[in-house]
Amino acid sequence: MSAPGSSRAGSARAGGSQRSDIAMFHVMDVLAASAARRAAGLEVVSLAAGQPSTPAPAPVLRAVRSALATDVLGYTESAGIAPLRTAIAGHYRTRYGLEVDPADVVVTTGSSGAFTLIFLAAFDVGDRVAMARPGYPAYRNSLRALGCEVVELDCGAATGFVPTVEMLDALDSPPAGLIVASPANPTGTVITPHDLAALATWCADHGTLLISDEIYHGIEYAGPTSCAWATSRESVVMGSVSKYFSMTGWRLGWMLVPQRYRRGVERLTANLTICPPAVSQAAAVAAFDPESIAECDSHVERYAANRAVLLDGLATLGVTDIAPPDGAFYVYADIGDVTDDSLSWCARVLADTGVAMAPGADFDTRSGNRTVRLSFAGTTAEIERGLELLTPVFETSRLHAG
Numbered sequence: 021m022s023a024p025g026s027s028r029a030g031s032a033r034a035g036g037s038q039r040s041d042i043a044m045f046h047v048m049d050v051l052a053a054s055a056a057r058r059a060a061g062l063e064v065v066s067l068a069a070g071q072p073s074t075p076a077p078a079p080v081l082r083a084v085r086s087a088l089a090t091d092v093l094g095y096t097e098s099a100g101i102a103p104l105r106t107a108i109a110g111h112y113r114t115r116y117g118l119e120v121d122p123a124d125v126v127v128t129t130g131s132s133g134a135f136t137l138i139f140l141a142a143f144d145v146g147d148r149v150a151m152a153r154p155g156y157p158a159y160r161n162s163l164r165a166l167g168c169e170v171v172e173l174d175c176g177a178a179t180g181f182v183p184t185v186e187m188l189d190a191l192d193s194p195p196a197g198l199i200v201a202s203p204a205n206p207t208g209t210v211i212t213p214h215d216l217a218a219l220a221t222w223c224a225d226h227g228t229l230l231i232s233d234e235i236y237h238g239i240e241y242a243g244p245t246s247c248a249w250a251t252s253r254e255s256v257v258m259g260s261v262s263k264y265f266s267m268t269g270w271r272l273g274w275m276l277v278p279q280r281y282r283r284g285v286e287r288l289t290a291n292l293t294i295c296p297p298a299v300s301q302a303a304a305v306a307a308f309d310p311e312s313i314a315e316c317d318s319h320v321e322r323y324a325a326n327r328a329v330l331l332d333g334l335a336t337l338g339v340t341d342i343a344p345p346d347g348a349f350y351v352y353a354d355i356g357d358v359t360d361d362s363l364s365w366c367a368r369v370l371a372d373t374g375v376a377m378a379p380g381a382d383f384d385t386r387s388g389n390r391t392v393r394l395s396f397a398g399t400t401a402e403i404e405r406g407l408e409l410l411t412p413v414f415e416t417s418r419l420h421a422g
């Protein structure tokens with residue numbers, strides 16, 4: 021006779037849990053294939069990675085050296101060290117004119133860690149959570165791992181690739197949560213301050229938790245972004261040192277958390293990870309110094325130059341059907357005239373030429389087979405080299421498609 025639960029245990033042994041049976045974050049596979057190529061001594065031109073090619077700002081590097089020399093760097097408070105929470109709160113005052121209390125700030129292991137925490141703290145199994153399609157795949161995949169139902173809002177050219185109040189009104193009932201990102205990944209599109217305020221108000225009126233992913237703030241080309249807390253302190257605001265601050269691998273993010281979720285978030289983070297990395301926290305305090313901000317702004321100037329080079333080059337290749345890249349460092353392009361299978365097309369182009377791109381299938385479960393995301397976070401020379409290598413690829417692919 022088998023023990024109770026043994027068939028479940030058997031299936032777990034065979035292939036892992038059902039909850040782990042989620043889609044892969046395909047960009048990570050592209051990064052692994054790129055690393056393997058590099059290790060084999062082959063050229064890789066990375067237009068895939070959603071990360072800066074620069075180190076952390078100089079004051080952060082000085083701060084980490086000093087911390088290594090003088091601090092124990094043991095566990096910290098679960099919600100983060102007081103000087104960092106104070107520095108982050110001050111950042112909202114300086115950048116947005118918003119009064120944020122350090123107690124509103126929870127420091128996390130990347131904003132990725134913040135998403136897991138707030139999903140667990142705010143949603144139960146079966147809750148419906150809405151997000152844009154195309155959108156950042158990790159929201160969708162982690163929500164599914166946690167048993168939530170993902171409601172994908174079709175965000176195409178007609179609505180500037182961003183969710184609207186009209187889309188929410190058209191749902192059968194208000195969802196438990198809505199995630200918006202501005203600037204967004206993969207599209208780089210920005211929700212105007214007016215539209216973000218309208219979404220925040222709708223959510224507050226309908227009992228929907230708005231989670232506003234603002235981790236690309238500071239990387240903007242067409243006007244300012246706004247913070248959801250300017251409208252509703254019932255929303256959750258996500259931040260990170262990964263993108264603007266050029267610190268992806270330091271794994272540090274934060275969120276502004278409404279009072280009612282704070283204790284739950286604290287209980288979860290204490291049990292799940294104890295605290296975010298101490299060494300990164302000690303260093304990140306210096307990320308908000310004026311000297312760091314000036315260094316980060318100089319990166320944004322380079323992204324702006326890269327963006328122009330990439331858009332020009334793509335136009336020459338006949339790739340013009342793209343989402344408005346008003347922020348972040350991505351171009352999301354429709355290349356349906358050369359492929360209807362972006363996953364294998366990207367793998368083939370990487371193997372044949374060394375140009376790494378992110379397949380649209382990652383971001384859009386419906387039409388992503390005909391799209392790619394190109395990152396312009398690298399050097400200008402890299403963008404130029406990528407375009408050079410892609411020219412014959414597009415010519416040949418069109419010949420075959422035609």
Ligand SMILES: Cc1ncc(COP(=O)(O)O)c(C=O)c1O
Pocket residue numbers: 070129130131132133156201204205233235259260261262268272273
């Ligand atoms: C829109 C968006 N949100 C969140 C993340 C997670 O970033 P991190 O965990 O490094 O803060 C990313 C990473 O690419 C992203 O593009």
